[in-house]
Amino acid sequence: MKKVFGVLGDPIEHSLSPAMHNAAFRELEMDCEYHAFRVRHKYLKNAILGAQAMGFGGLNITVPHKEKALEFTNPDTLARRIGAVNTVSFNDGIRGHNTDGLGAEMALLEAGVGINASNVVLVGAGGAARAIAFHFAEKGAGVTIANRTPEKAEVLAEDVGCSHAGLENLKELLQDSDILINATSAGMHPHIDSTIASRDILHPGLAVFDIVYNPLQTKLLHQAELAGAKPIGGVAMLVHQGAEAFRIWTGQKPPVEVMRNAVLEGLG
Ligand SMILES: NC(=O)c1ccc[n+]([C@@H]2O[C@H](COP(=O)([O-])OP(=O)(O)OC[C@H]3O[C@@H](n4cnc5c(N)ncnc54)[C@H](OP(=O)(O)O)[C@@H]3O)[C@@H](O)[C@H]2O)c1
Incomplete structure (x- = not known):
């Protein structure tokens, strides 16, 4: 069955993450898709738990939810020290990471x-x-x-x-x-x-x-x-934080140049 991934934020319509990750999935012929979800602050916990319940492959968390997401994940040492999560994986419970x-x-x-x-x-x-x-x-x-x-x-x-x-x-x-x-x-x-x-x-x-x-x-x-x-x-940082999230979720080597081209195309 198709694996779903997503980014949670508010606002979210200008996110380049769907283009970047969907290009990577296509390149590696993985049966996966990535969507942007506008999530209000008060629903962040429901959204993360809901994604886990529905078998999502992983999440990115963006502004303004990165700090709050710490509460609803089991953060790794770096994310805990930073006090913010930008990547959530579901391979071992709900783990919070920060790849920025x-x-x-x-x-x-x-x-x-x-x-x-x-x-x-x-x-x-x-x-x-x-x-x-x-x-x-x-x-x-x-x-x-x-x-x-x-x-x-x-x-x-x-x-x-x-x-x-x-x-x-x-x-x-x-x-x-x-x-x-x-x-x-x-x-x-x-x-x-x-x-x-x-x-x-x-x-x-x-x-x-x-x-x-x-x-x-x-x-x-x-x-x-x-x-x-x-x-x-700054594009290189955007691409590499996404590439690291991709690696955490899938265990696969991310196609960095394909991801970069998708971001550059998105930026016009
Ligand atoms: N390339 C990437 O992957 C990537 C990733 C994350 C963020 N970013 C970019 O990084 C920037 C900061 O993001 P953030 O999430 O850290 O934002 P943030 O938490 O809102 O912090 C904003 C920072 O910018 C300072 N600032 C704002 N306007 C300024 C100005 N005119 N002159 C000097 N300092 C100013 C603020 O200083 P005060 O404390 O004095 O308000 C604060 O230190 C954004 O442009 C964002 O798009 C890029």
């Missing part, structure tokens, strides 16, 4: 940038920054967190056990850094003129990873190019 940090690491790796023993300045202290901070610190990166609201950077740095600094010190911070990550919504459509850093504080030798993927070429990536730094866009 690994997705970010893979995006850098495929651009030839390793994270262990690197100095990373992570701008942002929301959900995505949290996942990246825990995963990167666990992998041996030296992480410094800066955020528009400094108190949130301080709290996240304390949780992770890493440093924090004021955004106003970004220029000095970057002088000794290998990687700058934008994990904020700055630059995201429709605020495409917004950026966390201008060309003059970036330098050759710095990898500038913008996890925003809409638009594909953000203002920050353009500034990085002008400064001779290495620009890395």
